[in-house]
Amino acid sequence: MTKVTMTVNGKARSAEVPDNTLLVDYIRENLRLTGTHVGCDTSQCGACVVHVNGQAVKACTMLAASAEGAEVTTIEGVAAGKDDLHPMQIAFKENHGLQCGFCTPGMIMTATDMVSRYKEAGKTLDEHAIREELEGNICRCTGYHNIVKAIADGASKMA
Amino acid sequence: MYDTTYYRASSVSDATSKLAGTEDGMFLAGGQTLIPTMKQRLAAPSDLVDVSGIDALKNISVDGEVVTIGAACTHAQVAGSSEVAQAIPALASLAGGIGDPAVRARGTIGGSIANNDPAADYPAACLGLGATIVTDTREIPADEFFVGMFETALDEGEMVTAVKFPKPTKAGYAKFPNPASRYAMVGVMAAQTGNGVRVAVTGAGNDGVFRHNALEEALGANWSADATQGVATDADDMLSDIHGSAEYRAHLVSVMAGRAVDNS
Numbered sequence A: 001m002t003k004v005t006m007t008v009n010g011k012a013r014s015a016e017v018p019d020n021t022l023l024v025d026y027i028r029e030n031l032r033l034t035g036t037h038v039g040c041d042t043s044q045c046g047a048c049v050v051h052v053n054g055q056a057v058k059a060c061t062m063l064a065a066s067a068e069g070a071e072v073t074t075i076e077g078v079a080a081g082k083d084d085l086h087p088m089q090i091a092f093k094e095n096h097g098l099q100c101g102f103c104t105p106g107m108i109m110t111a112t113d114m115v116s117r118y119k120e121a122g123k124t125l126d127e128h129a130i131r132e133e134l135e136g137n138i139c140r141c142t143g144y145h146n147i148v149k150a151i152a153d154g155a156s157k158m159a
Numbered sequence B: 001m002y003d004t005t006y007y008r009a010s011s012v013s014d015a016t017s018k019l020a021g022t023e024d025g026m027f028l029a030g031g032q033t034l035i036p037t038m039k040q041r042l043a044a045p046s047d048l049v050d051v052s053g054i055d056a057l058k059n060i061s062v063d064g065e066v067v068t069i070g071a072a073c074t075h076a077q078v079a080g081s082s083e084v085a086q087a088i089p090a091l092a093s094l095a096g097g098i099g100d101p102a103v104r105a106r107g108t109i110g111g112s113i114a115n116n117d118p119a120a121d122y123p124a125a126c127l128g129l130g131a132t133i134v135t136d137t138r139e140i141p142a143d144e145f146f147v148g149m150f151e152t153a154l155d156e157g158e159m160v161t162a163v164k165f166p167k168p169t170k171a172g173y174a175k176f177p178n179p180a181s182r183y184a185m186v187g188v189m190a191a192q193t194g195n196g197v198r199v200a201v202t203g204a205g206n207d208g209v210f211r212h213n214a215l216e217e218a219l220g221a222n223w224s225a226d227a228t229q230g231v232a233t234d235a236d237d238m239l240s241d242i243h244g245s246a247e248y249r250a251h252l253v254s255v256m257a258g259r260a261v262d263n264s
Helices: A023-030 A087-094 A104-121 A127-136 A145-158 B012-020 B034-039 B075-080 B082-087 B089-095 B109-115 B122-129 B213-221 B246-263
Strands: A002-008 A011-017 A049-052 A055-058 A071-073 B005-008 B026-028 B047-050 B060-063 B066-070 B132-135 B139-141 B146-148 B160-166 B170-177 B184-193 B196-202
Touching: A011 A023, A023 A049, A049 A104, A055 A104, A087 A104, A087 A145, A104 A127, A104 A145, A127 A145, B012 B026, B012 B047, B060 B082, B066 B082, B075 B082, B075 B089, B075 B109, B082 B089, B089 B122, B089 B170, B089 B184, B109 B122, B109 B160, B122 B146, B122 B160, B122 B170, B122 B184, B122 B196, B170 B246, B184 B213, B184 B246, B196 B213, B196 B246, B213 B246
Parallel strands: A002 A071, B005 B047, B026 B047
Antiparallel strands: A002 A011, A049 A055, A049 A071, B060 B066, B066 B160, B132 B139, B132 B160, B170 B184, B184 B196
């Protein structure tokens, strides 16, 4: 067992977990934050994407112990309040950027990460760039079209 | 995943001494290959010594004609480094094409080359650019480092700490990714270096990354995509699987070499 301490969605959280606990299992099973999904469990689908120290990572491919001391943000932490969704969440809703919704938490976390990275680098996040950036997030319902539209819309609203 | 014991190393000497005391331990860097391998129970290290938090391994520096990249630098860091982009644009572009953005945020250069996956990108960069792999005890030329599929010249408990890339006159990388896994079916790094033209191929060889002498000769005589056409690759030396036959990969090698030259 190992003791892990990290800040999750602004709150200090700490627990004793088996050393081989994945970050996604810690988030879902220990913290009961079940918005972060496990799709493929093989680092491909991106349903488990969370932010660790401001970077989008696949929580199924990182040990909880490796996130010791980190700032973690999950889908539950992006909205300012229950009736005050994040601009990217609103954009997904307004552009119908989902069907079943299983991949959506990971899509939103990847989307906000790409917007902030492109902004920081002074690069333009055009449609082609959005599609390239979604390489690690798989959706089996929508065909991506409305997801791409939603991210472009959300990006403009985050500006 | 089997049980394991986790330890976070604070320095290189802390990491190597900790690993030496384990029964069957492994270094854990970004974990983008090791963790999936452990989940599949294809690896069962008794201990994991996490080296991803060692700050001394996270630096990128350019000193004259040499770019030195710390072993714990992530692919995202290398891809986004203006210093690397200026000194060796082909290296920055190669790093930016590994996996996907979330994988690049965790995966490291040291982890990639220590694993020496036959379809990984970085081995082609190291071999094609004639890099030197720095470990906690010595320096190993790339020509001697990549011994075979998943095999390197690293001794038991030896740890990669940095990779030194000499600036090439010109270099380009091109890969044909597997449409599903995005690993290289064939990836070619072609470079004009101080020691002549070097061409390294990943993803294709049945013994891991290799230098392609015939392409080196052809491009040494004429640095152009045209020169790669018709340069033969022996299909007997190629991987063959459901994604592509050995003959298909052999053909792709010269095609991707041509694209690598175009990218240079």
